[in-house]
Amino acid sequence: MQFDKSAWAAERGNYDGENRRGAMVSQLGGAGVVAGASREAVRELLGEPDSSGPSADIYYLGRSATGPSFEIYRIEYDAAGKLRTAQVQRG
Numbered sequence: 001m002q003f004d005k006s007a008w009a010a011e012r013g014n015y016d017g018e019n020r021r022g023a024m025v026s027q028l029g030g031a032g033v034v035a036g037a038s039r040e041a042v043r044e045l046l047g048e049p050d051s052s053g054p055s056a057d058i059y060y061l062g063r064s065a066t067g068p069s070f071e072i073y074r075i076e077y078d079a080a081g082k083l084r085t086a087q088v089q090r091g
Helices: 005-010 021-031 039-046
Strands: 057-064 070-078 084-088
Touching: 005 021, 005 039, 021 057, 021 070, 021 084, 039 084
Parallel strands: none
Antiparallel strands: 057 070, 070 084
């Protein structure tokens, strides 16, 4: 599945249901979610996160395709606001 900004935005807040974001995660690097990208640029692409803190943004990916858990996409930023790591985490 290709990254679709409007489809990604439509899933905001969908923590525990089926969620189309998970299928798009592999396309995020090509869309600009890469190490060194500014937090502003990432948010311009992905929209407001479902949750955030001083050094991380979290986007809900919904129910895991491989089990009963839920997944998030966690993006961590350095002190300058540049993307340090981005990864799927299961909760």
